[in-house]
Amino acid sequence: xxxxxxxxxxxxxxxxxxxxxxxxxxxxxxxxxxxxxxxxxxxxxxxxxxxxxxxxxxxxxxxxxxxxxxxxxxxxxxxxxxxxxxxxxxxxxxxxxxxxxxxxxxxxxxxxxxxxxxxxxxxxxxxxxxxxxxxxxxxxxxxxxxxxxxxxxxxxxxxxxxxxxxxxxxxxxxxxxxxxxxxxxxxxxxxxxxxxxxxxxxxxxxxxxxxxxxxxxxxxxxxxxxxxxxxxxxxxxxxxxxxxxxxxxxxxxxxxxxxxxxxxxxxxxxxxxxxxxxxxxxxxxxxxxxxxxxxxxxxxxxxxxxxxxxxxxx
Amino acid sequence: xxxxxxxxxxxxxxxxxxxxxxxxxxxxxxxxxxxxxxxxxxxxxxxxxxxxxxxxxxxxxxxxxxxxxxxxxxxxxxxxxxxxxxxxxxxxxxxxxxxxxxxxxxxxxxxxxxxxxxxxxxxxxxxxxxxxxxxxxxxxxxxxxxxxxxxxxxxxxxxxxxxxxxxxxxxxxxxxxxxxxxxxxxxxxxxxxxxxxxxxxxxxxxxxxxxxxxxxxxxxxxxxxxxxxxxxxxxxxxxxxxxxxxxx
Numbered sequence: 418x419x420x421x422x423x424x425x426x427x428x429x430x431x432x433x434x435x436x437x438x439x440x441x442x443x444x445x446x447x448x449x450x451x452x453x454x455x456x457x458x459x460x461x462x463x464x465x466x467x468x469x470x471x472x473x474x475x476x477x478x479x480x481x482x483x484x485x486x487x488x489x490x491x492x493x494x495x496x497x498x499x500x501x502x503x504x505x506x507x508x509x510x511x512x513x514x515x516x517x518x519x520x521x522x523x524x525x526x527x528x529x530x531x532x533x534x535x536x537x538x539x540x541x542x543x544x545x546x547x548x549x550x551x552x553x554x555x556x557x558x559x560x561x562x563x564x565x566x567x568x569x570x571x572x573x574x575x576x577x578x579x580x581x582x583x584x585x586x587x588x589x590x591x592x593x594x595x596x597x598x599x600x601x602x603x604x605x606x607x608x609x610x611x612x613x614x615x616x617x618x619x620x621x622x623x624x625x626x627x628x629x630x631x632x633x634x635x636x637x638x639x640x641x642x643x644x645x646x647x648x649x650x651x652x653x654x655x656x657x658x659x660x661x662x663x664x665x666x667x668x669x670x671x672x673x674x675x676x677x678x679x680x681x682x683x684x685x686x687x688x689x690x691x692x693x694x695x696x697x698x699x700x701x702x703x704x705x706x707x708x709x710x711x712x713x714x715x716x717x718x719x720x721x722x723x724x725x726x727x728x729x730x731x
Numbered sequence: 732x733x734x735x736x737x738x739x740x741x742x743x744x745x746x747x748x749x750x751x752x753x754x755x756x757x758x759x760x761x762x763x764x765x766x767x768x769x770x771x772x773x774x775x776x777x778x779x780x781x782x783x784x785x786x787x788x789x790x791x792x793x794x795x796x797x798x799x800x801x802x803x804x805x806x807x808x809x810x811x812x813x814x815x816x817x818x819x820x821x822x823x824x825x826x827x828x829x830x831x832x833x834x835x836x837x838x839x840x841x842x843x844x845x846x847x848x849x850x851x852x853x854x855x856x857x858x859x860x861x862x863x864x865x866x867x868x869x870x871x872x873x874x875x876x877x878x879x880x881x882x883x884x885x886x887x888x889x890x891x892x893x894x895x896x897x898x899x900x901x902x903x904x905x906x907x908x909x910x911x912x913x914x915x916x917x918x919x920x921x922x923x924x925x926x927x928x929x930x931x932x933x934x935x936x937x938x939x940x941x942x943x944x945x946x947x948x949x950x951x952x953x954x955x956x957x958x959x960x961x962x963x964x965x966x967x968x969x970x971x972x973x974x975x976x977x978x979x
Contacts, residue, residue: 489872512891523826547742556946596900597869600897602896603895603896604894659875660889660891668891695973712961713962
């Protein structure tokens with residue numbers, strides 16, 4: 418039987434919702450146990466959140482000052498040790514999981530399955546290659562632990578609230594390197610919903626025209642309670658910071674509603690939104706590729722249409 | 732300091748990939764091949780570090796079949812001092828690639844290894860991290876800014892929460908994000924010059940790298956198509972349609 422260790426992602430003492438998505442993927446393996454591992458300097462609040470996720474058997478914690486920031490070189494040796502006895506180690510395929518998990522896999526001497534979209538069996542998974550233009554089924558070695566990152570857009574978050582899994586502190590005796598140090602995090606903090614977990618996302622592209630013009634996107638998003646995203650073109654043009662980029666090289670998201678405004682729809686952008694529930698495209702070019710995948714398309718000038726949308730909303 | 736740069740050849744990013752109808756693979760015959768875009772960025776960064784006097788030598792490393800030589804010549808034309816070609820006809824997965832680099836590091840003793848953050852064919856995003864683990868050295872992934880001084884690298888990383896700055900001792904492994912730099916174009920005289928630059932050829936088998944248990948790909952499929960949508964005539968109709976679906 419499978420025993421799965423899910424690595425928790427967190428920031429500022431709060432659990433990231435990508436963790437509950439990785440738990441859903443873990444449950445699809447139909448394992449005997451799903452344990453969540455929290456590595457932090459102060460673990461209590463994060464562990465309490467993780468304990469409430471349905472399907473979690475135990476929450477294991479490693480509280481060390483060195484774990485204050487998610488440095489892969491520091492976390493990986495602890496995770497590799499904690500992984501003993503587990504058949505699977507999962508982490509969300511976010512920048513956190515992508516950074517740390519291959520380091521864990523190499524320490525364990527095994528291959529890693531990146532961006533798991535579906536679980537076909539305990540050692541068989543589907544994942545995208547070529548920017549999502551092909552989906553492959555891969556089989557991992559049955560005799561070694563499976564190390565995998567979970568494509569968060571493909572999995573709903575496991576519900577939270579009803580459970581109360583026990584929390585246990587782990588003592589891991591492993592020397593930690595001091596060759597890597599955290600300096601600072603410059604975050605684009607805002608009161609808007611988080612792009613990766615938002616139910617609604619409004620994205621702007623090059624068609625928005627300037628950094629100042631992007632205010633119209635922010636205002637409209639606020640009006641409908643949506644997160645704001647952007648195409649690579651808009652980020653490269655300096656309209657918005659790069660943490661808003663949606664696409665193959667940015668964030669891959671799956672909101673219920675995605676509104677692409679002034680975005681032509683390059684393959685690298687479409688890769689990031691293919692799993693969205695309903696896609697709306699607003700573009701003045703009726704031939705733009707975005708209309709090929711949009712559920713609702715509207716051809717016209719965004720500076721005219723957005724105020725009309727706002728007034729139609731009342 | 733010497734810098735090793737990973738220089739993978741992949742299907743060009745402009746090619747629209749076709750999955751073979753029998754699910755046995757993707758069509759790669761006659762398809763245009765190019766440098767992995769993230770590897771061009773890695774090479775550009777290494778060249779800039781050499782131009783700043785931080786590095787003396789830049790070595791591009793490719794793993795692949797005999798005809799990979801032409802690809803490595805492009806790296807030399809861009810400005811690398813020399814190339815190392817690890818020859819194998821087999822596909823090499825990230826763990827084996829990391830083990831190859833580990834062997835080359837023992838011989839070359841670089842101060843820095845720069846790789847792309849991911850290859851646009853397998854989209855794995857693993858090799859740099861795995862190499863750093865095997866080498867037991869720092870890693871700075873998804874780099875959008877690199878500063879090297881006093882034996883340390885200060886690297887700005889593109890993470891989901893924003894921009895994270897970390898400091899690492901050297902040697903280290905850095906993987907490049909798109910925004911690190913704009914790779915230079917190759918000029919004709921440089922292509923001529925590249926012809927006389929050395930390419931060391933090493934048989935994969937002679938390195939004694941354990942392939943381990945690679946992942947087996949059992950099936951290829953085209954992604955599910957979204958059904959055709961509808962065009963609406965104005966904002967009011969759009970809002971009505973979204974309200975009806977309970978989205979607004």
